[in-house]
Amino acid sequence: METSTLFAFLVILMAAAFFLGRGRSLAQAQAAGGVRRLNSLPSYYGMLTLLWCGIPSLIVLSLWLVFDSVIIQQLLIQSLPADIRALAPAELGLKVNTIENMALTGMTAGAAPYELEAINTLNQLRGTSNTALTGLALLIAALAGFWGWSRIQPDLKARNQVEGAFKFILLACSCLAILTTVGIVLSVLFESIRFFSMIPITDFVFGTAWSPQMAIREDQVGGSGAFGAIPLFVGTLLISFIAMIVAVPAGLMSAIYLSEYANSKVRGVVKPALEILAGIPTVVYGFFAALTVAPMIRDTGTSMGLSVSSESALAAGLVMGIMIIPFVSSLSDDVINAVPQSLRDGSLGLGSTQSETIRQVVIPAALPGIVGGILLAVSRAIGETMIVVMAASLAANLTANPLEPVTTVTVQIVTLLVGDQEFDSPKTLAAFALGLMLFIVTLGLNFIALHVVKKYREQYD
Amino acid sequence: MSSNTQSSNKPSTIDLVNKNLAKRYRAEKRFRGYGIASILFGLICLVFLFTDIIGKGYTAFVQNYIQLEVQLDADTLGISDINDPNQVAMANYMGVIKRSLRERFPEVTGRRDKRKLYALVSNGSGFDLRKQMEADPEILGTTQSLWFMADDDVDTYIKSYSKDGKVFTGRTDEMQQGWIASLIEADQVESRFNTVFFQNGDSREPEQAGIRGAIMGSLFTMLVTLLLSFPIGVAAAVYLEEYAPKNKWTDLIEVNINNLAAVPSIIFGLLGVAIFIGMFGMPRSLPLVGGMVLTLMTLPTIIISSRAAIKAVPPSIREAALGIGASKMQMILHHVLPLAMPGMLTGAIIGLAQALGETAPLLMIGMVAFIVDVPGGVTDPATVLPVQIFLWSDSPERAFVERTSAAIMVLLGFLIVMNALAVWLRKRLERRW
Numbered sequence: 025m026e027t028s029t030l031f032a033f034l035v036i037l038m039a040a041a042f043f044l045g046r047g048r049s050l051a052q053a054q055a056a057g058g059v060r061r062l063n064s065l066p067s068y069y070g071m072l073t074l075l076w077c078g079i080p081s082l083i084v085l086s087l088w089l090v091f092d093s094v095i096i097q098q099l100l101i102q103s104l105p106a107d108i109r110a111l112a113p114a115e116l117g118l119k120v121n122t123i124e125n126m127a128l129t130g131m132t133a134g135a136a137p138y139e140l141e142a143i144n145t146l147n148q149l150r151g152t153s154n155t156a157l158t159g160l161a162l163l164i165a166a167l168a169g170f171w172g173w174s175r176i177q178p179d180l181k182a183r184n185q186v187e188g189a190f191k192f193i194l195l196a197c198s199c200l201a202i203l204t205t206v207g208i209v210l211s212v213l214f215e216s217i218r219f220f221s222m223i224p225i226t227d228f229v230f231g232t233a234w235s236p237q238m239a240i241r242e243d244q245v246g247g248s249g250a251f252g253a254i255p256l257f258v259g260t261l262l263i264s265f266i267a268m269i270v271a272v273p274a275g276l277m278s279a280i281y282l283s284e285y286a287n288s289k290v291r292g293v294v295k296p297a298l299e300i301l302a303g304i305p306t307v308v309y310g311f312f313a314a315l316t317v318a319p320m321i322r323d324t325g326t327s328m329g330l331s332v333s334s335e336s337a338l339a340a341g342l343v344m345g346i347m348i349i350p351f352v353s354s355l356s357d358d359v360i361n362a363v364p365q366s367l368r369d370g371s372l373g374l375g376s377t378q379s380e381t382i383r384q385v386v387i388p389a390a391l392p393g394i395v396g397g398i399l400l401a402v403s404r405a406i407g408e409t410m411i412v413v414m415a416a417s418l419a420a421n422l423t424a425n426p427l428e429p430v431t432t433v434t435v436q437i438v439t440l441l442v443g444d445q446e447f448d449s450p451k452t453l454a455a456f457a458l459g460l461m462l463f464i465v466t467l468g469l470n471f472i473a474l475h476v477v478k479k480y481r482e483q484y485d
Numbered sequence: 486m487s488s489n490t491q492s493s494n495k496p497s498t499i500d501l502v503n504k505n506l507a508k509r510y511r512a513e514k515r516f517r518g519y520g521i522a523s524i525l526f527g528l529i530c531l532v533f534l535f536t537d538i539i540g541k542g543y544t545a546f547v548q549n550y551i552q553l554e555v556q557l558d559a560d561t562l563g564i565s566d567i568n569d570p571n572q573v574a575m576a577n578y579m580g581v582i583k584r585s586l587r588e589r590f591p592e593v594t595g596r597r598d599k600r601k602l603y604a605l606v607s608n609g610s611g612f613d614l615r616k617q618m619e620a621d622p623e624i625l626g627t628t629q630s631l632w633f634m635a636d637d638d639v640d641t642y643i644k645s646y647s648k649d650g651k652v653f654t655g656r657t658d659e660m661q662q663g664w665i666a667s668l669i670e671a672d673q674v675e676s677r678f679n680t681v682f683f684q685n686g687d688s689r690e691p692e693q694a695g696i697r698g699a700i701m702g703s704l705f706t707m708l709v710t711l712l713l714s715f716p717i718g719v720a721a722a723v724y725l726e727e728y729a730p731k732n733k734w735t736d737l738i739e740v741n742i743n744n745l746a747a748v749p750s751i752i753f754g755l756l757g758v759a760i761f762i763g764m765f766g767m768p769r770s771l772p773l774v775g776g777m778v779l780t781l782m783t784l785p786t787i788i789i790s791s792r793a794a795i796k797a798v799p800p801s802i803r804e805a806a807l808g809i810g811a812s813k814m815q816m817i818l819h820h821v822l823p824l825a826m827p828g829m830l831t832g833a834i835i836g837l838a839q840a841l842g843e844t845a846p847l848l849m850i851g852m853v854a855f856i857v858d859v860p861g862g863v864t865d866p867a868t869v870l871p872v873q874i875f876l877w878s879d880s881p882e883r884a885f886v887e888r889t890s891a892a893i894m895v896l897l898g899f900l901i902v903m904n905a906l907a908v909w910l911r912k913r914l915e916r917r918w
Contacts, residue, residue, distance in 0.1 A: 201742045303842075379512060404749075
């Protein structure tokens, strides 16, 4: 049975369990002398039966779906002839893939006899797994549902139990955030540790040459495989720096003007308009940077006698800065608005002009919050991917010249991981090591920034 | 201020102030000017971005067609029995189209020139003719005057031609331009609304490429994201607002949610590759997997906005419900959630809009594959609209530039509709206490 059909069946069973449970509680109530003899409302008894019917079978179903493909693959490999099993893991994986594809498409022309056999085994295994799953899930649903149903008695505390289950489900959902973080840390960390067991961590962090193309065969030319990440860090910082040069003054000054000078009418129009910039997908900015801004900068540079690369850091940084303007401006806006009016009134009352008040009273008072906002913006710029993938270069140049092409951490992660890859070459694993660096840096920046912002906000409350 | 200025002709304070006043006012004006300039900078960038994309992309919504007199004789097509679907499917449609082109321009001789001539119409014209033949087998043996899609280079040339001024010749040469001019003079070129762009999946031929596959892929991915992230997000928000005791574990959950909201999206892609694909062995390129990755990414947004919405429900409503004997679950399900629903929906729509524009994590889990078929479900390999934009922006053909821009316009259109819906919902349904 298809998983979706099975799922539909389970839902029908659960609905049936609800009505059966509710019916039984009503019948028992009648025998005991009216609904008021029940501990809980009849629908709670229905709900409890539904939970008994649904939860165990859904848990079994999801566990099965998660692990069946891995187990089937192992069994398939076990069934292959010994000489095939002795192949290198990469080649073996390829063979298994071919067999799975042939089983999927049914195109077995040109298959070796052992492959035909393997296809048969695979189909059989899949069939068995499917039948077993269908049987097991439905059986568990029916048995557990029946057990829950048979427990129904007027004095069963159905409401308390259902509420307990409800609370537990809510708790489980909120723990997903922790699971996600743990998942990120583990996935990035494990692959990085494997990477660092092949490439020493000092070579990675302090090396100045990056060329991840590794020779796959011993005799292959051209793959030296250098994994020094310094050029990537420098490139990332250069582009982020350019972005901040654009975004911080523009964002901060817009926020100041909007919160201190503009009347509510102007504010009501300009603020949402600027925030449109934040809602535009980054891939659109990437397209804009690569096809419009980069050629424009190159042509301007050429007309001034400079040689500008068409993948210059300047183009990517500039466009990224435009993207971050509303981010900086709305965060600064919040903190500027949090500065108490009494401070401004005091300063204005002493005779200072509005701009003097802003520069010497409001901004110093709001400074921690603004710094926090800028740190968040920096972490945003460092982690930004699509703009640099489309507008920055792939070549790792160690340079601080914004007119030259540079590459960034995120660009390299994407280029190393897009497409088919196996999980045991340093080339692929390097992406996870870069991801680890990125995660640590952005997490650190966010942590500091949130801390600063939070501390500041409490100051005037 | 110092003592020796006081001793000699001591200027009064008001003089000092007046002396500097003009300077200070100038500084005030400058400061204001900086503010206006930076706002204008932002707005100009916005306008420039939109005009640039619309200017590049609006031409993609029309496509030029070329009219040809096609003689559909059974011999050239190789159809001996019109009722045999196999023969109709395999017939030599391109052959009759090429012949009609040769007849239209009899002066063309030589292999290379002929090849240039054939390049006037789209490579896919044969399929279009087959579709017409299958729809109406009666046309076999007759001579029909039919419209065929112009090739992308020709299409680009005609579009720039009709705009006058600077003509973009691209890869067309003078000979082809002559033929095109003669076709235009004979009224055998027509530009129509580009329906193919909205009906087809991806293609290597720009004129045959469409965004239907990407839109359906985005739709399925968003469906998975919505079905997973909204219930989970709301449940988590309810727990944190209504149940969670103030302890270390709750603090940990909160810190985690706030940090996840600021983790770069590409990290979620790494998670997807390592866990969903590497560990669980899920296939690549599926909207199902994409939706799951985007769920993890949008959850913090949805949880944060749902919590704000739940917080906005006044405690008096909770107390009233509890006071007349409702249980905590009844109080939440019957009173708090319905009142908080508009705010939570707004948050969900904004989170989804964010997910709809997301590209990087989907690149990692293999949604960049070249997929021609329009996906029919969450387990069909698919690509999504932003990834399609990324793929097309890499293509060298000039005609893909306008199609990329057009796809961006469609994507922005969806985003504007979603955000407008969120604003409308907030205005319409939000209650203030």
